[in-house]
Amino acid sequence: MKKYVAEPFKIKMVETIKMTTREEREELLKKANYNVFALNSGDVYIDMLTDSGTGAMSDKQWAGMMTGDEAYAGARGFFELEDAVHEIFDYKFVQPVHQGRGAEKVLFPLIVKKGHYVISNMFFDTTRAHVELAGGKAMDLVCPEALDTKTYADFKGNMDLEKMKEFIEEVGKENIDAVVMTLTNNSAGGQPVSVANVKAASEIAKANGLKVIIDAARYAENSYFVKQREKGYENKSISEIVKETFSYADAFTMSAKKDAIVNMGGAIGVKDDEELFKAVKGMTIPYEGFVTYGGLAGRDLSALAIGLKEGINEDYLYYRIGQIEYLGDKLKEAGIPFQYPVGGHAVFLDAKALLPHIPYYEFPGQALACEMYLEAGVRCCDIGSYLLGVDPETGEQLESKMEFTRLAVPRRVYTQAHFDVIVEALKEIKKRASEMKGYRITWEPKVLRHFTAKLEPLK
Secondary structure (H helix, E strand, O other), rough: OOOOOOOOOOOOOOOOOOOOOOHHHHHHHHHHHOOHHHHHHHOOOOOOOOOOOOOOHHHHHHHHHOOOOOOOOHHHHHHHHHHHHHHHHOEEEEEEEEOHHHHHHHHHHOOOOOOEEEEEEOOHHHHHHHHOOOOOOEEOOEEEHHHHHOOOOOOOOOOHHHHHHHHHHHHHHHHEEEEEEEEOOOOOOEEOOOHHHHHHHHHHHHHHOOOOEEOOOOOOHHHHHHHHOOOOOOOOHHHHHHHHHOOOOOOOEEEEEOOOOOOOOOOEEEEEOHHHHHHHEEEEHOOOOOOOOOOOOOOHHHHHHHHHOOOOOOOHHHHEEEEEEEEHHHHHOOOOOOOOOOOEEEEEHHHHOOOOOOOHHHHHHHHHHHHHHHHHHHEEEOOOHHHHOEEOHHHHOOOOOEEEEEEOOOOOOOOHHHHHHHHHHHHHHOOOOOOOEEEEEEOOOOOHHOOOOOEEOOO
């Protein structure tokens, strides 16, 4: 059994969280149309909806916030961020943006042509949406190990290299624009990708004239897994692993709200393609703001530059991953199915295994998310067919290969006792799992429906 890893920090400030009754939560969830995104955060006891922008910033980051330069152009925080990107990633160019989807909105229209494919080990929701908004087609080619949630594999986030080569041969390289490597692979369960796999995928892409982009939201957690699991990297620093990994790509998009531990911020990195970077700057000004602030306040830029460095601290990463492993081991002991081993930022409950009687079109992942809130005031979310949405051409509900309910853990926020509450809640849910019902959608938007759709439980 994994022991809980003691926090490598002291707690200086606390935030009171409200306790609610089951009856109150039933009414609150109904009022939210059974969409956990519509719940008031004040009515949530333990919020595992996302690890994005929900971490606790350090004293150094808050100090950077207090001394931030709020100049419209040429603010000091931009140059601090530029220096951090040069140091950590060894990339020549960096463009700040307000968050990860801002990076995708700016970059993908410059790369993706209408009707062309973009290949990935597995797209997350916003990345897929921005490929499609740019007129492209998103193709997931995750390795087969990811689909077996019960069996251990070191790198379940890897690209299936053989399928990648076959797909390029099948559709023609002239109909593909780029390869996106998602690190860690969020939709596959927060699973890591090996450096060898990134390198091999890059070599295939380069041989076919395709750009390689890294979705770098969880670059530090991925590098920690590489150090722990990939032969030849056990004695390398996190910084060295990051530099090598990113050397195989042309550019990266980043939601800095994850591994850089800020509440708001993102970036586009371009290794050395000056023409591409000029185009990025041209798109940034109308969409995000002037190039040296990119939709961020100067104080946010300073906190981001500091957070990038704090995120690769090995003592912090040992604690961070240790929290997730502790939760996973407690769930394994209780017989709760999840994507094994745990990912770097979350435990992905296997809703398909826990609720086999609920078909994909009745959204087992969403059903479990709702039940978690009703049972213990824990908010989490579906990463399955509900999130995947419908076929953009036929309008038919797509079936996800995996039906997950994600417990995403904010950084430096919750303690061991909170994780124990989650485990006890899932034990109770397991007892009545066979009685649970699915859901149907009563209203949905055309894009990224899971954020605002309305649902109702089936009778």
